[in-house]
Amino acid sequence: MAAMSERLDITFHALADPTRRAILSMLLEDDMAVTDVADPFDMSLAAISKHLGILTRAGLISQERRGRVKWCKLEPDALRDASIWMQSFGQFEAVNLDAFEKFLETELSERGAGPDAGPGDGP
Amino acid sequence: MAAMSERLDITFHALADPTRRAILSMLLEDDMAVTDVADPFDMSLAAISKHLGILTRAGLISQERRGRVKWCKLEPDALRDASIWMQSFGQFEAVNLDAFEKFLETELSERGAGPDAGPGDGP
DNA sequence: GCTATCGTCAACCGTTTGGTTGAATATGGC
DNA sequence: GCCATATTCAACCAAACGGTTGACGATAGC
Structure with missing residues (x-):
């Protein structure tokens, strides 16, 4: 496509x-x-x-x-396609899978806590 | 950083x-x-x-x-940082979280099946 | 030792990028 | 109506990008 x-x-x-x-x-x-x-x-x-x-x-x-x-x-949805594209390259690497499982874990446990400074990368 | x-x-x-x-x-x-x-x-x-x-x-x-x-x-590991950075923008959107849960599901169920054509985007 | 193959380097080219400035175009408040 | 505020437009600039070509340095095979 x-x-x-x-x-x-x-x-x-x-x-x-x-x-x-x-x-x-x-x-x-x-x-x-x-x-x-x-x-x-x-x-x-x-x-x-x-x-x-x-x-x-x-x-x-x-x-x-x-x-x-x-x-x-x-508009965070726009990142989804790119993110999914990227993940397709990691899906055959156990290491990467672990990273995403860990991400999901922390994501779930921290759910509700407001952002403080975003993901960094400030000017 | x-x-x-x-x-x-x-x-x-x-x-x-x-x-x-x-x-x-x-x-x-x-x-x-x-x-x-x-x-x-x-x-x-x-x-x-x-x-x-x-x-x-x-x-x-x-x-x-x-x-x-x-x-x-x-070297798929190099994508991890960028991927995690991207996901930090989706983490407050339920829709996106669902997308990643779904990704993990299919990832796990398809584990072991070899790639056939990659994620597309060929020349 | 020749010769063919593999890959990079260097110089060049047109286009795009990320920035500037100054003028222009709304809209809001008095 | 008039002035200040908010944002974009247009023209310009230096630097980087994506590509080409031709010469070059290794390595392999005979």
Whole structure:
């Protein structure tokens, strides 16, 4: 399926930039306006706007305009295809399977505890 | 952790190219020599050699020279960090959790059945 | 020792990327 | 209506990307 391949291109490319991953981390905590997203970065607003466009095209976030403010919201589902693609490479390695079992365990036991700083990778 | 961020940059960038993902798919089935990897692609050997260099630097494959032939081997462990990073964005979404539980189920039930064509995305 | 094969290197090319700046386009509040 | 705020657009820039070609360095086989 060619469309799938293109989607993976776009998704992985979007994730291959530390600024964009940091933005995703920030959005884990809450929806944010574009200006607020840009605030902690040592970079022009226009640059952040471009990054947000790339994340939006990848489906990793959605942007909704309310008044003059555009709100950015994380869309974690978009990661699923890429994540599943990646896992297909691990499925014949016992080590990797263990890693995912462990992930699920901690995921389940920590369920309900709010995020504190996201997965790291801040600016 | 800056080193972690850089590793994610390199890993995701390596995955953001259809040729490189196709190479990984091919290596799922067996280890291959550089020339054999290049064979199905409509592209120069030098170009494939560069792609293999990028995959190697990302730790996604390893290359071992035996005689005049250089063998390429998949290293699925390198995907683990990136995969775990991705999952951290899904962990507050029940839908995603379900997806991973389902993945684990099918993974466990299909264990032992050899791969037939990899996860697709061929050239 | 020749010659063919395997793979990389170096130089080049056009395109894309990630950033800048300044102007433009809403919308909101008084 | 007017000014401030929020966001994007357009043009530009240096650097990186993905590809080509041709020369080159090893190794294998005869």
